[in-house]
Amino acid sequence: MAKVRVLVAKPGLDGHDRGAKVVARALRDAGFEVIYTGLRQTPEQIAEAALQEDVNVVAMSILSGAHPHLFPKVVNLIREKGMDDVLIIGGGVIPETDIPALKEAGIAEVFTPGTPTGDIVEFIKANVK
Amino acid sequence: MSNEKIQAGLDKYNASVEKAIAKFPERANLPEQRLYTPLDISETDYADEIGFPGMYPFTRGVQPTMYRGRFWTMRMYAGFSTAAESNKRYRYLIESGATGLSCAFDLPTQIGYDSDDPISEGEVGKVGVAIDSLADMEVLFDQIDLGKVSTSMTINAPASVLLSMYIAVAEKQGVPADQLKGTIQNDILKEYAARGTYIFPPRPSMRLITNIFEYCSKNVPKWNTISISGYHIREAGSTASQEIAFTIADGIAYCEAAIKAGLHIDDFAGRLSFFWNAHNNVLEEVAKFRASRRVWAKVMKERFHAEKPKSMMLRVHTQTAGSMLTAQQPNNNIIRVALQTAAAVMGGTQSLHTNSRDEALALPTEESVMIALRTQQIVAYESGLADVIDPLAGSYYVEALTNKIEKEAWEYINKIDEIGGAVAAIEKGYIQKEIQDSAYKWQMDVESGAKTIVGVNKFQIEEEPPKGLLKVDASVGVAQCKRLAEMKAKRDNDAVKAALADLKKACQDENENLMPHILNAVRTYATLGEICGVMREVFGEYEAHVNL
Numbered sequence: 001m002a003k004v005r006v007l008v009a010k011p012g013l014d015g016h017d018r019g020a021k022v023v024a025r026a027l028r029d030a031g032f033e034v035i036y037t038g039l040r041q042t043p044e045q046i047a048e049a050a051l052q053e054d055v056n057v058v059a060m061s062i063l064s065g066a067h068p069h070l071f072p073k074v075v076n077l078i079r080e081k082g083m084d085d086v087l088i089i090g091g092g093v094i095p096e097t098d099i100p101a102l103k104e105a106g107i108a109e110v111f112t113p114g115t116p117t118g119d120i121v122e123f124i125k126a127n128v129k
Numbered sequence: 130m131s132n133e134k135i136q137a138g139l140d141k142y143n144a145s146v147e148k149a150i151a152k153f154p155e156r157a158n159l160p161e162q163r164l165y166t167p168l169d170i171s172e173t174d175y176a177d178e179i180g181f182p183g184m185y186p187f188t189r190g191v192q193p194t195m196y197r198g199r200f201w202t203m204r205m206y207a208g209f210s211t212a213a214e215s216n217k218r219y220r221y222l223i224e225s226g227a228t229g230l231s232c233a234f235d236l237p238t239q240i241g242y243d244s245d246d247p248i249s250e251g252e253v254g255k256v257g258v259a260i261d262s263l264a265d266m267e268v269l270f271d272q273i274d275l276g277k278v279s280t281s282m283t284i285n286a287p288a289s290v291l292l293s294m295y296i297a298v299a300e301k302q303g304v305p306a307d308q309l310k311g312t313i314q315n316d317i318l319k320e321y322a323a324r325g326t327y328i329f330p331p332r333p334s335m336r337l338i339t340n341i342f343e344y345c346s347k348n349v350p351k352w353n354t355i356s357i358s359g360y361h362i363r364e365a366g367s368t369a370s371q372e373i374a375f376t377i378a379d380g381i382a383y384c385e386a387a388i389k390a391g392l393h394i395d396d397f398a399g400r401l402s403f404f405w406n407a408h409n410n411v412l413e414e415v416a417k418f419r420a421s422r423r424v425w426a427k428v429m430k431e432r433f434h435a436e437k438p439k440s441m442m443l444r445v446h447t448q449t450a451g452s453m454l455t456a457q458q459p460n461n462n463i464i465r466v467a468l469q470t471a472a473a474v475m476g477g478t479q480s481l482h483t484n485s486r487d488e489a490l491a492l493p494t495e496e497s498v499m500i501a502l503r504t505q506q507i508v509a510y511e512s513g514l515a516d517v518i519d520p521l522a523g524s525y526y527v528e529a530l531t532n533k534i535e536k537e538a539w540e541y542i543n544k545i546d547e548i549g550g551a552v553a554a555i556e557k558g559y560i561q562k563e564i565q566d567s568a569y570k571w572q573m574d575v576e577s578g579a580k581t582i583v584g585v586n587k588f589q590i591e592e593e594p595p596k597g598l599l600k601v602d603a604s605v606g607v608a609q610c611k612r613l614a615e616m617k618a619k620r621d622n623d624a625v626k627a628a629l630a631d632l633k634k635a636c637q638d639e640n641e642n643l644m645p646h647i648l649n650a651v652r653t654y655a656t657l658g659e660i661c662g663v664m665r666e667v668f669g670e671y672e673a674h675v676n677l
Contacts, residue, residue, distance in 0.1 A: 013236035013252050015325020018365045018452070021565050022572045024677050038675050039325050040240075042248065064236055065491070065601060069251025093456075095491050096594035113456040113489045114585045116576045 004128050006057040009037040009046045011074060014064035026117035047077035056128050062092040072105035085129040135168055157579045165525035173528060182518045186426035188419050189519040190477040191442040196515035202480035203505045204281060208233035208258035209492055210605045212268035215258040225502060231281040233257030239326040241287045241661030244609040253606035262656045264616045266294040276304040280311035286328035288315040289337050290660050293648040312353035312402055318379040318551055319358050322560045323365040331552050333668035339390040342397045344644035353402040363406035364452045366568020369413050370534050373421040374541035375560050382551040384433055394433045398440035407469035408450045415521050416530035418476025424538050447478040454489040458584040459595060462486040463500060470508045475521055481505055491598040558676050620654040628653045629663050636667040
């Protein structure tokens, strides 16, 4: 089976990338092919990168509170580009009360502070198409 | 007791330990020695290395009387939503006994974009207050006397613009610039290495910083022109030694840039300030504060040949570690912050922000902020920790640990010198990689259980989602854009155009100090985005390269 390809992305202006980098490395160590976008990506750039890199998973991280706006925007753009099977997940400082709306918008799972990286690996393995 | 006698006693003790260990194995991740004795600091010369408060090498603190005269400044970092909302929070904090202000700006402001820029969508007013022009700054400090309060602004890439706005507000209040007290963070190197709100490439960024040093030394002499920050390096995952080493290496780079621009070390070094993290390990943190003062004093005296004692003092603002707050059982964070506060105070900080219990979940509520401020007041007035100066000095462990952290810091500083200085080390990704490796190790230690975080990987409980978190409404962005459009319609747009054209010309002449030109543009109500836009045109933008 081909290696699962994951795009780890930082949408918006948030500069906190400790979590994104730790997760990226943990996913790589778990055997995935990982591409990290770096900071300050617009939703358009992330969707384009997902297409170009032909990824199976997009994992986004936001700690600035801009997730209600940016996460759904990325999902829409990815789907518009015809990537219906791409698994899209998110993480960061995200209040519990925001999670139902994010899932409604197409974020498959939201990982909040304190999540072991192993949980993210397991989730991807169980849900990637 | 002679060293021989101590050694004999220690040998006897060590023999007795063998049996105990066989029965009760020790925990992982502990300091290398279980016990410290006078032997561990027998090489440390008291007069040269430890000394007295207010005297070189300032290991015991930068002021002669420390908290016996005046407590540290209790400075709570705040700002969100609109200028009017933040102004309310500032006045609430001042009424509650906070002794200094600390402004948090939203991300568009920190990266030099106006609220109506498409890239700002979803971010306006979220992690701080949105400032687009002098008009917002006037509202932010409404009814706050800038001649009395000291204000710290967490602003880096566009620090010159925000400082100019502050000076312009003061002018309107009738307060001359030479009376203004406060700090701008203005530390671009750690933005490339750890925090991420850079705009321009390193060279023009360093020019802006030295322009500010020079301008303030003549016109705003009480202003701290930079807060050289280890806080964010630590938050990004570094160790204690890396925090002070990388930050002091950044400090060296700023001094070298300023000297190269023709400034004299003693003309600006006294206005340099630092920013440390207060992390969970209390004794390690105390040792870190002490070691950092000693290293900086030596750097200034031996490397830069500073002569004024003030130039050699590492004055420091501290914030408790945000990354150590847990989303699980958030009330436990109150205890963490109290211990971190104890560390900062025993470490001899000059000012302190204490985080609130709910900040792993959202921006703090007023109630949480009050508990965080009260934590400082309890440590100050009730705990006794502030009653004598540098109370842990002479502890075999703390002195040995101070020496160890100092040694590790010098090793890093030497290594960075070999690479060609902090700017080169950042451009090559060396500092970023060191920080990432430490962050990854920390995470793996937590996941393997080698490190215990209460409520996260041990003592977990089923919890209800927390209630009553602060939420910044999306309508803030809409309202702010409307305000901006109204302001632009009212101002003298010809004056704005002329000021921006003048600024552009100044940017193109490397020998020109940009501060007067930026101040001039700010006074015409040119926006932050317009001013930074001109600089982006001339200077270009920094592009980061990440090696995982």
